[in-house]
Amino acid sequence: MEPITTEEKIIRAADKIFTQKGYAATRTREIAEEAGTNLALLNYYFGSKQNLFRNVVKQKLKMLLNAIDPIASDKTIPVVEKVRKISEKYTQLMLENEELPLFILNEWSANKNLFTDLIRETRQHAEPVIRKQLSENGMDITVEDLIVNTLGMILFPFIAKPLILSSGLVEENQFAAFVTERKEKIPEWIISIINKQIQ
């Protein structure tokens, strides 16, 4: 019963095209067409391409942060369990939005101000929590490395997907299975890394 408003249609179209092509390569006419409406209305609602872009990015970024922050900053969840939950959630999220990570990273580079403003609103509280957990359990890794390794292992396949496919490392139709299996392995790998081995 919830009809999709035209404004929403434009947002979704913008989302799709911007994510696919990036800001500079996106034409407002294409967004309008994709939304099944016209250029006039796009500017009537959003004023400018820049502003429409801002809306899209804001929403995407919030989604990404909201998916990770509650887990990462929860003091009652053990570190390894956090990795497990985040690996699960982010892999799922990326499978549903495969072009998202590269889009975010790319536009972040090109448009640092916008993102820095947005990130400031959503403050990060995870870092000190994890740092404390790591030291209390005598785990052999820094917070920075843990976060970069975890996110890197989860996100890199999606970021480098075209490279992975055209090099023939993974077949197109096996990609989803590849990352789905990885999402179970990643926590195990992190455990191996975290626990200083007695050898």
Added chain:
Amino acid sequence: MEPITTEEKIIRAADKIFTQKGYAATRTREIAEEAGTNLALLNYYFGSKQNLFRNVVKQKLKMLLNAIDPIASDKTIPVVEKVRKISEKYTQLMLENEELPLFILNEWSANKNLFTDLIRETRQHAEPVIRKQLSENGMDITVEDLIVNTLGMILFPFIAKPLILSSGLVEENQFAAFVTERKEKIPEWIISIINKQIQ
């Protein structure tokens, strides 16, 4: 004694601007200006923006492949040693070309045909070699995961640099130290992952 030809100056300028901004956001006039020459000459030498871009990408991609392929496909180098060498070499390379990985990945997505053609020329022989090495030594990981994890851990910090900086995870002036330390840690982490622990 080797004077830089104007053609070379244009290539270098194109390299810089394209890498910085991506194809779509790059203006040929800016390249000409950066090269200290003019638009006419740019088109005189290279015919078109597309073609100039092709030259730049070709050169970059060759550099990246040449840095990794001889190591990865060498049957006499043990797997862990390969990781060590590649971690060393790629970290160095990325420190000297920080915007390169995101540029390549991004343009690869936008322009799959071009890259697929280029990658086909430089055939990959590393994969079967590593696969054999892994199975012969009973190592507990697939080639695909090994490659993705290694490259992910090396490259992700550079790809996600703006994110890492504006989240405050690492300070700008400590970034080089951060990745330099990581390049020593990565082989150790890979060893932990590869060797099934007796527990």
Added chain:
DNA sequence: AAATGATTAAATCAAATGATTAAATCTTTT
């Protein structure tokens, strides 16, 4: 010096593109 090739400067084109406007039409509310 003459000739040849490299380079510059400036103007210009044609197409693409972000944006605006005005009038008409459709939809919903009052």
Added chain:
DNA sequence: AAAAGATTTAATCATTTGATTTAATCATTT
């Protein structure tokens, strides 16, 4: 039905942008 709001259509602007041309200038070679 009347009014108000939403949407379309079409035309138009101003600017940007990739590309081309022409004439002049500079550098090098013969």
